[in-house]
Amino acid sequence: xxxxxxxxxxxxxxxxxxYAQDPRESICSRGKLGSLKRIVTSGLNGEEMKEFxxxxxxxxACGQCHIVCPVRINTHELWERxxxxxxxxxxxxxxxxxxxxxxxxxxxxxxxKPQTERGLWAETAWRAGLLKEPVRLWKEYQAPVLxxxxxxxxxxxxxxxxxxxxxxxxQEAGVDFSILGPDEPCCASKLRRMGxxxxxxxxxxxxxxxxxxxxxxxxxxxxxxxxxxHSDYAGILPASVEVLHLTEYLDRLIREGNLTPTRNVPMxxxxxxxxxxxxxxxxxxxxxxxLHAIPGLSLIEMRRHGPFSLCCGMGxxxxxxxxxxQKKMSAARIRQAEETGAEAIVTPCQTCQMGLxxxxxxxxxxxxxxxxxxxxxxxxxxxxxxxxxxxxFTETETG
Ligand code: SF4
Ligand code: SF4
Numbered sequence: 001x002x003x004x005x006x007x008x009x010x011x012x013x014x015x016x017x018x019y020a021q022d023p024r025e026s027i028c029s030r031g032k033l034g035s036l037k038r039i040v041t042s043g044l045n046g047e048e049m050k051e052f053x054x055x056x057x058x059x060x061a062c063g064q065c066h067i068v069c070p071v072r073i074n075t076h077e078l079w080e081r082x083x084x085x086x087x088x089x090x091x092x093x094x095x096x097x098x099x100x101x102x103x104x105x106x107x108x109x110x111x112x113k114p115q116t117e118r119g120l121w122a123e124t125a126w127r128a129g130l131l132k133e134p135v136r137l138w139k140e141y142q143a144p145v146l147x148x149x150x151x152x153x154x155x156x157x158x159x160x161x162x163x164x165x166x167x168x169x170x171q172e173a174g175v176d177f178s179i180l181g182p183d184e185p186c187c188a189s190k191l192r193r194m195g196x197x198x199x200x201x202x203x204x205x206x207x208x209x210x211x212x213x214x215x216x217x218x219x220x221x222x223x224x225x226x227x228x229x230h231s232d233y234a235g236i237l238p239a240s241v242e243v244l245h246l247t248e249y250l251d252r253l254i255r256e257g258n259l260t261p262t263r264n265v266p267m268x269x270x271x272x273x274x275x276x277x278x279x280x281x282x283x284x285x286x287x288x289x290x291l292h293a294i295p296g297l298s299l300i301e302m303r304r305h306g307p308f309s310l311c312c313g314m315g316x317x318x319x320x321x322x323x324x325x326q327k328k329m330s331a332a333r334i335r336q337a338e339e340t341g342a343e344a345i346v347t348p349c350q351t352c353q354m355g356l357x358x359x360x361x362x363x364x365x366x367x368x369x370x371x372x373x374x375x376x377x378x379x380x381x382x383x384x385x386x387x388x389x390x391x392x393f394t395e396t397e398t399g
Contacts, residue, residue: 006033036078060315084197097320104190119180149162223348224349248286269345272356274347300341345367
């Protein structure tokens with residue numbers, strides 16, 4: 001029905017961030033839907049199939065085409081299902097995606113690192129004096145709240161700041177929480193994004209772990225992990241386990257008076273809505289509430305924001321399949337941010353943060369790229385800002 005529904009109006013062409021960088025019919029939603037329909041009716045010849053596969057993977061599954069489509073075709077979910085069906089039929093994903101998925105399956109993290117290193121950020125931060133108290137492991141203390149750092153903030157040295165700052169902000173607000181540390185699994189959402197047929201089993205295993213461990217509330221600081229645990233696990237993880245994005249929780253803590261941004265942060269910033277948080281989960285207001293609560297900080301919106309936010313290209317395995325297109329997409333986003341006159345672009349997702357940094361490098365832009373925790377930390381406890389964390393972590397590594 002979805003494939004039949006396309007009115008061929010072409011609205012999706014005007015909005016697709018990948019098509020904007022590579023204007024071929026096979027890239028946009030209309031082209032992909034046309035090919036899909038022919039696959040299940042008359043079939044595609046070799047050349048047509050090659051072109052279709054290019055388009056299917058030159059797509060960040062950002063969901064913009066769904067938002068602007070007058071028929072509201074569930075496009076991005078269709079792309080994921082198409083990828084899965086093709087894999088089942090023996091037509092695999094691009095090689096770099098396969099490597100990434102193999103790391104998740106074999107190592108339980110996308111960095112192919114030993115899981116024993118997963119919680120080291122918390123130990124290092126405590127030893128460096130960046131936390132108010134040690135972060136406890138769930139197996140030793142079952143707190144009312146679990147902080148789920150995710151693979152990127154756990155393993156990527158450039159993004160561990162997000163895990164440290166998230167933990168510190170929860171401590172500042174008096175939240176009783178612990179982490180799974182070495183037992184924290186990859187959320188496995190990338191299996192779903194890239195069409196791995198093992199996603200349902202992987203999600204069930206993770207859900208069983210949360211239930212077996214008696215976890216009732218999970219706070220997630222990555223938009224991708226949030227979409228995974230909150231949306232992709234629907235029907236697998238019972239609704240009794242509450243999954244919140246960090247921005248939802250921090251906004252609530254600020255509104256209830258448990259966390260008060262006091263110090264002036266005199267900056268003009270613009271805000272980048274991650275696709276997985278905004279378009280896919282309608283979380284637009286909470287991150288903006290946080291920014292508005294910071295004294296001295298002013299928020300200027302980009303011309304494309306909210307449901308029309310321009311994707312940075314980090315979703316759907318696009319960066320693995322087509323890094324040059326991701327770079328062009330993030331460069332386009334950075335140029336939009338520069339138009340506002342802001343000095344920084346702020347996002348509540350470490351994956352988007354990395355993607356946008358590709359854009360500032362590609363455009364040699366002077367624009368700063370920050371995770372939203374950095375803005376809040378500067379107002380609540382500046383001794384844990386990014387500069388302090390990087391210095392402390394570097395000294396720990398070298399010393
Ligand atoms: S999901 Fe995003 S990148 Fe993919 S076709 Fe739709 S608008 Fe383009
Ligand atoms: S916007 Fe929707 S109906 Fe129009 S061409 Fe694109 S997919 Fe088809």
